[in-house]
Amino acid sequence: MTNDSQEQDVRPVRGKSMYSYIADAWKNPGKSYVKALNFERKIKWRREENFIRVEKPTRLDRARALGYKAKQGYVIVRGRVRKGSFQKRTIRAGRRAKRKGINKMTVGKSLQRMAEERAQKRYPNLEVLNSYWVGADGLHEWYEIILVDPSHPVIMSDPKINWICYNTHKNRVYRGKTSAGRRGRGLHNRGKGAEKSRPSVGANGRRAK
Numbered sequence: 666m667t668n669d670s671q672e673q674d675v676r677p678v679r680g681k682s683m684y685s686y687i688a689d690a691w692k693n694p695g696k697s698y699v700k701a702l703n704f705e706r707k708i709k710w711r712r713e714e715n716f717i718r719v720e721k722p723t724r725l726d727r728a729r730a731l732g733y734k735a736k737q738g739y740v741i742v743r744g745r746v747r748k749g750s751f752q753k754r755t756i757r758a759g760r761r762a763k764r765k766g767i768n769k770m771t772v773g774k775s776l777q778r779m780a781e782e783r784a785q786k787r788y789p790n791l792e793v794l795n796s797y798w799v800g801a802d803g804l805h806e807w808y809e810i811i812l813v814d815p816s817h818p819v820i821m822s823d824p825k826i827n828w829i830c831y832n833t834h835k836n837r838v839y840r841g842k843t844s845a846g847r848r849g850r851g852l853h854n855r856g857k858g859a860e861k862s863r864p865s866v867g868a869n870g871r872r873a874k
Contacts, residue, residue: 684726691724703800710800710807716744716787723799723809731795731811731844732826738817740791742784745805746776777845778838780808785838788812792829793838796845 690697706723719741722728733739751770781793791812800807814820815830828834837843841850851862861869 684729687724687726691726707800707802707807710743710745711802711805713743716742716784719743719809722811724797727797728809728811731797733794733811734826736819736823738814738820738823738826740788740812740814742788742810742812743799743807744780744784744810745807746780746783748776748801748804748806773849775845775849776806777808778841778843778849780806781810781838781843781845784810784812785836790814790816792834792836793843794829795843 690699694700694703722733722741723743728741733741750768751772753767753770755767756765777796777798781796784796785791785793791814794811794813796808796810798806799809813826813829815834821827821830829837834842838846841847847853850865851859854862863869864872
């Protein structure tokens, strides 16, 4: 091979960003450095108060992708919810077998949506922006929830986030407006298989034909 052909094959290699390396490690946390870190973290997290405010996001790449900014008015809260399906009490009175379901009863909301709603309940002066998964053990799932203070002057003067200051976005997490809420409502899918998801599953039958 001549030197001319070697020069033609040389192409500039673009470096990956810091967020790309963090995302690669969290794609399979059991096979990266995240496994050792989470083992130590969860020992501490189990002893902490539930839905506690944290200084920095554990997954910086996901937090930034979901709207987090390292500025005043943004708050990160880490909370846990129980794992498993819906648990019903044992029915003592008579029932047909098909009406006596106790195990394997799945609720309509995901655990992530439950974590977001409980965080909103504990911080009523803030609004939930989004959330992301950070860990799990045999009993619990941990999520970090991004909250925004709609009355903070920095938030009110930022044109990229001041939409959350309007009253139409109040308690948005209870109406399934977050990313996890939209996924649970079927709005992350379009086209075939999602014909009855819009404007909502309950309202689809009431639309004018």
